[in-house]
Amino acid sequence: MNNLTSPFVFHTPPAIVFESGVSRRLDEIAAKRLGQTVLFVTDPGLRRLGLCDPTIGALRRAGLEVTIFDQVEADPSLATLMRAVETGQRCGATGVLGFGGGSSLDVAKLAALLVGSGEDLDEAWGVGNAKGPRLPLVLVPTTAGTGSEVTPVSIITVSEGEKRGVSSPLNLPDIAVLDPELTIGLPPAITAATGVDAMVHAIEAYASKSANNNPISKTLARQALQLLGGNIETAVADGKSMAARSAMLLGSMLAGQAFANSPVAAVHALAYPIGGTFHVPHGLSNALVLPHVLRFNAPEAAHIYAEIACDAFPRLDRGEGSQAICAAFIEELAALCKRLGMQTRLREVGIGEEHLAKMAADAMKQTRLLVNNPREVSEADALAIYRAAW
Ligand SMILES: NC(=O)c1ccc[n+]([C@@H]2O[C@H](COP(=O)([O-])OP(=O)(O)OC[C@H]3O[C@@H](n4cnc5c(N)ncnc54)[C@H](O)[C@@H]3O)[C@@H](O)[C@H]2O)c1
Numbered sequence: 533m534n535n536l537t538s539p540f541v542f543h544t545p546p547a548i549v550f551e552s553g554v555s556r557r558l559d560e561i562a563a564k565r566l567g568q569t570v571l572f573v574t575d576p577g578l579r580r581l582g583l584c585d586p587t588i589g590a591l592r593r594a595g596l597e598v599t600i601f602d603q604v605e606a607d608p609s610l611a612t613l614m615r616a617v618e619t620g621q622r623c624g625a626t627g628v629l630g631f632g633g634g635s636s637l638d639v640a641k642l643a644a645l646l647v648g649s650g651e652d653l654d655e656a657w658g659v660g661n662a663k664g665p666r667l668p669l670v671l672v673p674t675t676a677g678t679g680s681e682v683t684p685v686s687i688i689t690v691s692e693g694e695k696r697g698v699s700s701p702l703n704l705p706d707i708a709v710l711d712p713e714l715t716i717g718l719p720p721a722i723t724a725a726t727g728v729d730a731m732v733h734a735i736e737a738y739a740s741k742s743a744n745n746n747p748i749s750k751t752l753a754r755q756a757l758q759l760l761g762g763n764i765e766t767a768v769a770d771g772k773s774m775a776a777r778s779a780m781l782l783g784s785m786l787a788g789q790a791f792a793n794s795p796v797a798a799v800h801a802l803a804y805p806i807g808g809t810f811h812v813p814h815g816l817s818n819a820l821v822l823p824h825v826l827r828f829n830a831p832e833a834a835h836i837y838a839e840i841a842c843d844a845f846p847r848l849d850r851g852e853g854s855q856a857i858c859a860a861f862i863e864e865l866a867a868l869c870k871r872l873g874m875q876t877r878l879r880e881v882g883i884g885e886e887h888l889a890k891m892a893a894d895a896m897k898q899t900r901l902l903v904n905n906p907r908e909v910s911e912a913d914a915l916a917i918y919r920a921a922w
């Protein structure tokens with residue numbers, strides 16, 4: 533674990549704009565940065581809702597050519613990414629605007645990289661392997677969850693059950709544009725799942741064993757947990773609350789900055805096979821394994837979780853020892869997910885017990901994440917965690 537004398541590097545986008553309604557004014561904020569021809573990357577649901585229209589209108593108002601790629605699916609596949617790249621090459625894109633949840637933003641990031649550099653994706657997977665240069669990139673999140681707008685990571689589903697990531701500072705956008713109004717219509721189930729994803733980012737970043745875990749990430753993670761823990765129930769129950777929506781979007785971005793520089797660990801490693809194979813939303817996949825992974829980690833990390841328990845749940849400030857606070861923290865997280873209406877068992881999302889062994893084998897491929905976990909995880913441990921979650 534990092535202490536105050538340990539060296540670290542902290543990367544974040546050069547500009548983060550946070551303002552209600554700002555996505556309608558991208559002509560003022562981002563048009564110059566993007567050049568003449570913009571590849572606009574989003575998903576079909578957002579397109580149907582018309583949520584992107586004011587942003588597209590603003591770019592066209594500024595005289596830009598906008599080519600729309602609206603075929604991004606949840607947990608985007610390699611084929612989808614390559615179609616976005618082709619579209620960008622065909623239209624001669626000078627810049628990329630990603631608009632949507634983590635799925636659209638992740639595709640936008642790699643489209644900007646691959647169109648800009650022409651490099652081979654097979655050599656870019658992993659940490660620090662991308663070469664660049666990338667095209668100018670602006671990211672506009674419409675979920676309050678992944679924090680992808682401020683992270684160097686892009687996650688692509690390369691085959692059934694296997695997600696791969698490209699992590700590089702090149703994936704950080706030139707501008708992250710946060711407009712809480714865009715999240716007002718986010719349905720309760722997606723608000724809950726994405727909000728819990730953001731909480732997991734903060735928890736895993738804070739406890740990460742990464743050599744780059746650092747005081748900035750830790751501070752951001754705590755602030756994120758206060759905003760997210762304090763507002764997630766209101767955001768789910770009363771989606772129109774601008775106060776709660778703003779807090780969630782800000783909280784998810786801060787959690788994103790935290791884990792961008794102090795990466796996540798076993799909760800995400802064990803969540804990926806659930807999302808990748810069974811198409812369970814990313815946040816729900818995390819929630820399903822969250823209490824079980826934290827319980828597994830507790831022998832090594834109870835004192836760390838105890839430090840942040842009161843940030844998420846102020847009522848846990850009861851002056852007890854760290855073991856008791858950690859146990860109460862895990863129970864509170866499980867109870868929160870239940871109150872938010874999320875499923876709590878793997879069997880409830882249609883996963884048969886016979887799949888658990890393959891899932892454990894798949895989770896072990898996430899060495900990039902597992903090395904950050906406070907306690908070493910073997911394949912047998914992963915299987916035991918899945919069994920507990922089943
Ligand atoms: N890059 C990163 O740092 C990072 C971190 C965590 C997760 N991820 C990845 O992000 C993806 C998950 O992203 P996500 O959870 O944001 O969901 P998502 O992008 O997959 O979107 C989920 C659904 O929500 C809908 N939606 C989004 N915004 C909406 C809005 N404002 N109103 C109504 N509907 C809306 C979409 O149309 C879609 O149907 C996964 O692929 C995951 O692996 C990336």
Ligand SMILES: [Fe+2]
Nearest residue numbers: 678729733814
């Ligand atoms: Fe996540």
